[in-house]
Amino acid sequence: MAAAAAQQKDMRLEKNVYLSKEKLRLAQTIIDVLNKYSEVKKIRRVFAYKTFFLSCFIYLIFLGLVTTVALYFSGVSSPNYFNFRQACSTVLTQDEIYPFSEVSNQEDVWNWVNTSLIYGVWGSGLTTNNFYLDSENRVVGAVRMRQIRVARQKCDERSPFLQLSYPDSTSLVDRSCYPSFKDSIEGKEDLSINLSKFNLKNDGSKWKSSSELGYDSQFYTKSPQASRLWYGTGYAIDIPSGNLTEAQEIINEIKNSDWIDRETRMLSVELTFFNPNILCFVYGFLMIEFTASGGVTTYNYFIPMTAQRFATVTASDKIFFALDIFLLFFALAFFLSETKILITIIRREKNVFRVLRLFGRALLEEWRLVDVLAIFLLLMWTIYQYQNYIELTSLLDKLNTENLEPNLSSSGRYTVMHSSNLASNSVIEYNWLSLVTMLYWLKFLKYLALAPRVGPVVGAIYRTMFSYQVLIFASILLLTLTSFALGFYVAFGKMVVTFQTFGISLINLGFTILGQFDFEFLYHVAPNYGSLLFFAVILINGLIMLNIFIAVVSDVYGKTLRNSSHQWEEKVTLLMTESGPSFWFSKFKFFKKKVQESESEQVTKAVSGPDWDFMTISMFHEFESRYRKSQKGFDDDDYDDYDD
Numbered sequence: 001m002a003a004a005a006a007q008q009k010d011m012r013l014e015k016n017v018y019l020s021k022e023k024l025r026l027a028q029t030i031i032d033v034l035n036k037y038s039e040v041k042k043i044r045r046v047f048a049y050k051t052f053f054l055s056c057f058i059y060l061i062f063l064g065l066v067t068t069v070a071l072y073f074s075g076v077s078s079p080n081y082f083n084f085r086q087a088c089s090t091v092l093t094q095d096e097i098y099p100f101s102e103v104s105n106q107e108d109v110w111n112w113v114n115t116s117l118i119y120g121v122w123g124s125g126l127t128t129n130n131f132y133l134d135s136e137n138r139v140v141g142a143v144r145m146r147q148i149r150v151a152r153q154k155c156d157e158r159s160p161f162l163q164l165s166y167p168d169s170t171s172l173v174d175r176s177c178y179p180s181f182k183d184s185i186e187g188k189e190d191l192s193i194n195l196s197k198f199n200l201k202n203d204g205s206k207w208k209s210s211s212e213l214g215y216d217s218q219f220y221t222k223s224p225q226a227s228r229l230w231y232g233t234g235y236a237i238d239i240p241s242g243n244l245t246e247a248q249e250i251i252n253e254i255k256n257s258d259w260i261d262r263e264t265r266m267l268s269v270e271l272t273f274f275n276p277n278i279l280c281f282v283y284g285f286l287m288i289e290f291t292a293s294g295g296v297t298t299y300n301y302f303i304p305m306t307a308q309r310f311a312t313v314t315a316s317d318k319i320f321f322a323l324d325i326f327l328l329f330f331a332l333a334f335f336l337s338e339t340k341i342l343i344t345i346i347r348r349e350k351n352v353f354r355v356l357r358l359f360g361r362a363l364l365e366e367w368r369l370v371d372v373l374a375i376f377l378l379l380m381w382t383i384y385q386y387q388n389y390i391e392l393t394s395l396l397d398k399l400n401t402e403n404l405e406p407n408l409s410s411s412g413r414y415t416v417m418h419s420s421n422l423a424s425n426s427v428i429e430y431n432w433l434s435l436v437t438m439l440y441w442l443k444f445l446k447y448l449a450l451a452p453r454v455g456p457v458v459g460a461i462y463r464t465m466f467s468y469q470v471l472i473f474a475s476i477l478l479l480t481l482t483s484f485a486l487g488f489y490v491a492f493g494k495m496v497v498t499f500q501t502f503g504i505s506l507i508n509l510g511f512t513i514l515g516q517f518d519f520e521f522l523y524h525v526a527p528n529y530g531s532l533l534f535f536a537v538i539l540i541n542g543l544i545m546l547n548i549f550i551a552v553v554s555d556v557y558g559k560t561l562r563n564s565s566h567q568w569e570e571k572v573t574l575l576m577t578e579s580g581p582s583f584w585f586s587k588f589k590f591f592k593k594k595v596q597e598s599e600s601e602q603v604t605k606a607v608s609g610p611d612w613d614f615m616t617i618s619m620f621h622e623f624e625s626r627y628r629k630s631q632k633g634f635d636d637d638d639y640d641d642y643d644d
Contacts, residue, residue, distance in 0.1 A: 044569060044572050045452055047572065047575070048450055048451070048452050048455070048572045048575075049451075049452065051450055051572075051575060052447065052450040052451045055447045055450060056447050056448075059443075059444060059447050062330055062331075062334070062440070063440060063441060063444065065323060065326065065327050065330060066327060066436065066437055066440050066441075067437065068320075068323060069320065069323055069324055069327050070433050070434070070436070070437045072320045073320070073324070073385065073433065074430050074433055074434075075304070075306040078278075080275075080277075080278045080280070081278065081280055081304045081306055082304075084137060084273075084275050084278065084280055084282060084304060085282050085302050085303075085304045087137060088137065088273050088282045088284055088302050089284075089300070089302045091116070091120040092116055092117065092120050092121075092284065092286065092300075093116070093286070093300055095112070095115055095116040095120075097115060098111045098112045098115045098116060099116075100112060100116065100286060100298055100300060101298055103288060103296060103298050104295060104296060105295070105296065106260055106290075106296075108296075109260065109267065109288060109296070110255055113251055114248075114251065117143075117269065118244070118247060118248060118251065121139050121143055121241065121247075121271065122241070122242070122243070122244040122247045122248075123244045136275055136277060137273050137274070137275050137282075138273065138274055138275075138276075139241045139242075139271055139272070139273055139274075140241070140272050140273070140274045140281075140399065140417050141241065141271075141272055141413065141415050141416050141417035142201075142238040142239055142240050142241060142413060142414055142415060142416045143238070143239045143241060143247075143269065143270070143271045144202075144236055144237070144238050144239075144268075144269070144270045144271070144416050145204070145236070145237045145239060145254070145267070145268070145269055146213070146234050146235065146236040146237075146267070146268050146270070147204075147234055147235050147259070147260065147264050147266060147267045147268075148181065148186065148230060148233065148234040148235075148264075148265055148266040149186065149187030149234070149235070149263040149264055149265060150178055150179060150180075150181045150182075150185055150186065150187050150263055150265050150292075151185045151186065151187040151188070151189075151263070152176040152177070152178055152187075152262075152263060153176065153177050153178070153179055153185065154176065154177070155176065155177040178262045178263055178292060179292055180265075180291070180292040181228070181265040181266070181292075183231075186233065187207070187263050188207040189207075190205055190206055190207075191204065191205050191206075191235060191257075191259060192205075192257065193205050193253070193254065193257040193259050194253075194257070195237065195250060195253060195254075198240075198246065198249075198250055199414070200237065200238055200239075200240070200250075200414065201238050201414055201415070201416075202236040202237060202238045203237060204235045204236060204237035204254070204259060205235070206235070207233070207234065207235055208233065208234070208235070208236065209233055210231060210232035210233055213232055213233070213234075213236050214416065214418045215232030215418070215420065215421070216232075216420075216421040219231065219232040219420055219421060219424075220232070221268070221285065221287060230266050230268075230287070232420075234266075235259075237250070237254065237259075238414065238415075238416050239251075240413045240414045241413045242413045243413075264290050265289065265290055265291075265292075266287065266288070266289050266290070267287070267288045267290070268285060268286065268287045268288070269284075269285075269286045270283075270284065270285050270286075270416070270420065271284050272284070272417035272419045274399070278306075279306070279307045279396075280304055280305065280306050280307060281304070281305040281307060281392075281395060281417075281419055281422075282302050282303065282304050282305070283302070283303045283305065283419045283420060283422070283423035284300070284301075284302045285300065285301055285302075285420070285423075286298075286299075286300040287299045287300065303423040303424075303426060303427060304426075305388075305392060305419065305422055305423060305426050307392045307393075307395070307396055327378075328378065328382060331374065331375055331378050332375065334371060335371050335372070335374075335375040338367070338368050338371045341362050341368075346359075367443050367446045370439050370442065370443050371443070373439060374436055374439040374440055374443070377432050377435050377436045377439070378432075378436050380432050381429060381432035381433050381436060384425055384428055384429040384432060385429055387425060388422060388425050388426055388429055391421070391422040391425070392422065395417065395419060395422065398417065445458050445462070449462075449568075449571070450572070450575075452568075455564075455568045455571075455572075456561065456564035456565050456567075456568045457561070457564070459560075459564045459567060459568060459571075460557060460560040460561040460564040461557070463560045463564075464553060464556050464557040464560050467556045467560070469552055469555075469556050470552060470553055470556055473548070473549055473552045474549065476545070477541070477545050477546070477549050480540060480541055480545055481506065481509055481510065481513070481537075481541055482506065484509055484533070484536070484537045484540075484541065485502060485505040485506040485509050486502065486505075487533060488505045488509065488533060488537075489501070489502045489505040491526070491529065491530075491533065492522070492525060492526065492530065493505070495525045495526070496521065496522060496525055498518070498521070498522075509537060509541070512534075512537060512538070512542070513537065513538070513541045513542035513546055514542075515542075517534075519534055522534060
């Protein structure tokens with residue numbers, strides 16, 4: 001009966017923890033009395049240590065699981081994939097005579113094609129049957145050369161250049177100009193090139209859509225310099241791999257037919273490499289842009305795609321796949337435990353605006369927003385991982401079904417390995433995984449904040465970062481930097497590569513105020529106005545604004561750190577409150593004795609009455625209310641209704 005009575009008492013207390021304002025003020029009086037005694041601080045410190053070590057032990061296991069899965073599935077723990085990617089990039093872009101980055105006109109394009117591309121992909125000329133980039137890495141399938149063209153337009157009649165270029169012409173029909181590329185004026189006329197004797201699947205004579213060329217409907221490549229999207233349309237020539245003589249004949253025919261001319265705005269070379277030793281693909285994409293203003297810009301990337309974990313499933317692979325599934329369930333358990341208050345709000349509230357207000361407050365508490373973002377990113381990574389698994393196994397099957405082995409009789413050397421979509425999805429997969437890893441490691445600060453000596457420091461750093469003084473001045477600093485970036489972009493965007501776009505200008509000025517800049521290049525372009533703007537940004541942003549920002553952060557951090565110990569005590573007391581009434585009943589005699597020894601008649605009278613049991617619990621709930629209001633500036637008590 002005693003046990004049943006105690007259980008009933010516990011239930012009664014848990015249902016009546018929210019008391020009137022008068023009793024809450026009385027509870028705060030009791031708190032102030034108890035805090036005068038070292039025994040209370042000792043109990044709180046011991047509780048904090050126990051909670052810290054238990055929480056850290058569990059969360060470190062989870063972090064170890066996250067890190068292990070991230071290192072395994074990303075493949076970064078093995079240097080083989082990086083070395084493979086580097087070997088492919090070096091052969092095609094870093095030739096000593098005609099490096100890819102030094103291509104500056106159409107003649108340079110053909111010099112690069114006939115040296116780096118021809119001998120890098122089809123061999124050194126000593127053999128006519130070479131599928132190998134080097135002794136280990138091979139090219140699989142055909143090499144695609146694709147161009148996107150712009151339709152010629154009638155020149156502006158007001159241009160004085162017309163009279164110089166066409167002095168004998170009385171009509172503007174033949175006076176053609178070639179503007180910058182737009183989707184609306186993409187050239188789609190048939191080209192006069194004849195490669196029929198080579199039996200190519202795509203001979204570059206007709207314009208084809210993305211689907212006809214085998215690309216995904218969403219496939220595109222973004223130009224870093226012009227911020228333009230190049231989609232998978234255009235004129236494509238699929239050059240068979242493996243035969244050097246045949247490849248040279250096709251390249252010569254392309255060049256002699258003037259396949260690349262003034263209407264060409266983008267030329268790309270796409271190919272796929274494969275290393276059978278490590279079961280890894282590398283998708284290579286090299287792009288040359290021909291601008292309407294003359295000259296060219298180059299861009300390239302090589303993306304490794306690891307297939308080893310899908311092709312040969314060993315015992316260790318099965319263990320890692322099991323860890324992957326366990327990680328997902330572990331993360332879901334963390335998510336549900338941290339966000340149960342969100343479910344309570346949705347279940348109890350009917351007013352949409354009230355739900356949104358309480359939802360926003362709840363997300364900003366206890367790192368709940370990190371849990372929501374992390375579980376979303378983890379699910380996205382799982383989806384992309386499964387999608388890439390299907391495409392990688394399809395590529396491996398294609399190696400066998402289409403006979404892509406290195407011999408001249410294989411039909412597969414005429415087939416392009418469409419790995420562009422897989423390459424872009426692999427990058428997205430690794431990006432999701434990196435964000436998940438970063439977020440979960442940052443969340444470790446939540447558990448460090450429980451430690452007696454470390455907790456106040458972590459709390460001070462967190463509150464300094466999101467202090468309104470710091471955020472306001474950071475916004476002002478960003479505004480001044482943005483204004484200078486816009487000025488540099490307008491003044492020098494056409495002359496200096498470091499200010500070619502607004503984004504690049506903003507980034508470079510950020511490095512400038514930190515001490516990393518190239519003033520000599522700017523001085524040669526605009527010695528007077530450039531020097532004036534440069535010293536203005538150094539003086540205003542570098543010397544004044546940045547130092548004031550450091551002073552503001554230091555001042556806010558110092559003030560916050562002085563109050564952090566008290567706020568840490570409140571936070572730990574809140575955790576003690578969440579332990580339930582049984583924790584306080586074990587300390588009942590101690591607390592009652594200390595309160596009765598006080599000189600407060602109001603407290604003594606309350607302890608002697610029937611409300612003492614309520615006071616024991618409610619005074620620590622008052623801690624929670626005061627703590628949250630002091631940190632978030634809440635004006636009402638609505639949120640407190642969902643504490644448990």
